[in-house]
Amino acid sequence: MKKYLPAILSALVVIALVAAYAAFIFLAIDEVDVTNCLRIIMAVIVLFVTIGVGWALISRIREIKQGVEDDLGKY
Numbered sequence: 678m679k680k681y682l683p684a685i686l687s688a689l690v691v692i693a694l695v696a697a698y699a700a701f702i703f704l705a706i707d708e709v710d711v712t713n714c715l716r717i718i719m720a721v722i723v724l725f726v727t728i729g730v731g732w733a734l735i736s737r738i739r740e741i742k743q744g745v746e747d748d749l750g751k752y
Contacts (some may be wrong), residue, residue: 696721
């Protein structure tokens, strides 16, 4: 799991930068209100957190089913 952490973090940073750029474009064009833009950003963040938690749960269930249970105490 630790070997995938840098790749996951870098992907999240890229996603955050793209979201910030999109928010800047929306605000610069001024076709979207600031409140709507914040709602969109919050919805995207909640979506990514939900996907991340689901991925973690599925990977943990697969580890347990395969009998290759990782000792969480060493993390």
